[in-house]
Amino acid sequence: MIQMPDAALHSASLERDARLVNADDHEASAGDIALGVVIGRTSEFFDFFVYAIGSALVFPALFFPDFTPLQGTLFAFAIFPLAFLARPVGSFVFMAVDRRYGRGTKLTVALFLLGGSTASIAFLPGFEKAGWWAVASLALFRLGQGFALGGVWDGLASLLSLNAPQNKRGWYAMMPQLGAPLGFALASGLFAYLYGTLTTQDFLDWGWRYPFFVAFAVNVVALFARLRLVATREFSTLLDKHELQPTTVFSLLDNEGRNVLIGAFVPLASFALFHLVTVFPLAWIALNTDRSPADFMSVQLIGAVLCVVSVVISGLVADRIGRRSQLAIGAVLIGLFALAAPFLLNGGRHGETLFVLAGFTLLGLSFGQASGALASNFSQRFRYTGAAFTSDVAWLLGAAFAPLVALSLSDLIGPAAVGAYLLSGVLCTLGALRVNRQLEVQDR
Template sequence: MTTVVNPASTGPTSSGLERDARRIHDDGPISPGSIALGVIIGRMSEFFDFFVYGLGSVLVFPKLIFPFAPTPVAATLMSFAIFPLAFMARPVGSFVFMWIDRNYGRGTKLTIALFLLGGSTASIAFLPGYDTIGYWAVALLALFRMGQGFALGGAWDGLASLLNLNAPPNRRGWYAMIPQLGAPIGFALASILFGYFVANLSEADFIAWGWRYPFFVAFAINVVALFARLRIVASKEFGSALEANELQARPIFEMLSKHAHDVVLGAFVPLASFAMFHLVTIFPLSWVTLYGGQSAAEFLFVQVIGAAVGIVGIILSGLIADRIGRRSQLMIGAVIIAIFSFSAPFLLDAGGKGQDAFIIIGFGILGLSFGQASGAVSSRFGQYYRYTGAALTSDLAWLIGAGFAPLVALGLASSFGIIFIGGYLISGAICTIAALSLSRVLDQSGEPGGQR
């Protein structure tokens, strides 16, 4: 096990400064409410960055970066081909930032990660188009997208685990859903910003400069999130959890030597909700933009309403999970997604009213399933490896379940028909049901880990 550098022997490090900060922290105990707020702000900032990019990959990049594509569909597919680079870079970021965490402290790790995340997103705002610098525009977009993913690998702060430590035994489902609220909030903010500029600017002005403002805003949001999270990281409660080995970063290969099968299993458990994630956010906007039904501005504001419905669904997931258990909640969510997959293609291809129904119903179902996804990826790890195991498992789950979703869904739908997105959704649901069933078998056979 790698140990934290001793500040007495090597000079001041962030680790030592963090311990000093906890000793002098006199603001009183950090309440579960403060931890919850910090978690929501942190997750909201991360999802805002990713959704600003995701919306830009539909509304901006096909025209700005890929104007040489033969058709609008081809341009959007090229744009979506850059999209998964962040999810591919994220596990690499986790590996590097876990080392920084062990040797220089979580405060240093979070500061570097969030400035890199905000900086990568804000840098896209200055990106020239293909008409100005040619294929360098494509290369720079790919570089900044990988920077987003690499940084997100370091944004894992352990606050969700700290929140779980404060959860009463009969309220774990409720506490597990709180971090998930950041996703629909971040998406709603990004959609409102883009919707405002799309609705109020000409297409020429929007492509020339209007789309850049949401990317500027991302950096400011990340700075606010950084201070909100550092306040909790410097708290006595967080320090006590670290000292109890609950939130310590462990070497990834050491963790894999003990929990490789739990990482793989945990990555497939939330696959239904993660596959659904971009099929109600990024993909339908591309379908409406390319094939019609309503304007992009109108659809963006419908998606904001959908995000509000998703928030309600996430909250309900916590209440339901505390009554029937997280495993049963996730199983029910996967079954509902499988059922929805049969009607989803017809709704999305039925004009404006059908598209609105697709978004509202889809977000509600997503909230019910996604609300317990964070608990799913961490529940099979004991406290010693929970922090590192949950981080890597989450990275892989997002990569497998969501990273390629817009590209695959649009590729299938445009080539073979919209009906094929139903097949994509049902495949994710089958993976979740199979993983949950295998998890139950392993638990009954005495394997370590298990849903809690």
């Protein structure tokens, strides 16, 4: 059990070291802040994608060997949502830590817990050695990932948004979103290399464990990069002005619960697509085709590059037509993609490749403005906690169960179920955008 006073002292030491980087008293530039945001988000998504890829390629055989490959994958995907269920609880607890011990302590504890939970999975024995205790341990560490992720919200994305010029809000809103494709590219590239160079037995015995070890080191680097910015004069000034002060979740829901609800439904189209182009197709390929997962992950790497490009484009487009219009257009395009998805998944190698490349491109165009949609609803007092908690709820509703639902229904009904699932997210996004008039006002 981590003792908060010791964590606070350790955090204070880290913050003091971080301040030495700025000992010349120069103010951090917008580029420094953006870099810190991207590094932080990349580390978070790296942890989650390492686990996600493991769920598709490793955990079915390692933890559920007595079941068919499909059943084992479904069991692995049933554990997958636990992190999203724990994340709002983590936000609730860590907001209290933030108010009492400070943001540096919160980030230190949360990132060490996130990296430690991910790295601990690397030491787990398989079902043949530990039985259901191995499965229970996997579920526990998955809960630890989600609980920790609830505490890594640092307000840097809000800092970017608050300092964005009126005509550059879309551009600044897309910067934190770059962490998703970058984190996926790192995780997928590492797994593709290990899967492609090791024998299947070596990969399942020890090769898969290496990316989970790497996660801890990645989180330490991200922690220092973020503490360096949290310790800057600009961040302290905004705190003094109550721009980024944490509030209680109960106070948030009591005063702006409507904004939480609307904000949670706005990004559902992109969040539903999120795991349907990353985790689900990898499992689909492994279960239903003879295509090598290493080859398919190479295609996904190209998709991640396209996603980075389209995230950047989303910022440029949103500054011209407004975030609300950008999100609506992205949802409509995802809807059209949903209609084509069953044909692409059944279209052989070329169809599978097109599914991934088109899906990643549309994901970037829509996902690139998701953070702006979440934060823009809230008044100054509730922006910090509101953006964090609404994001938790949105991920839970839109992405947590996507791999499990898509794989289950596609087995029962066929790939048409994937398209239907995506369309449900599209309808939620369009409905929320229609209700959310405040976004339309802010875009003017």
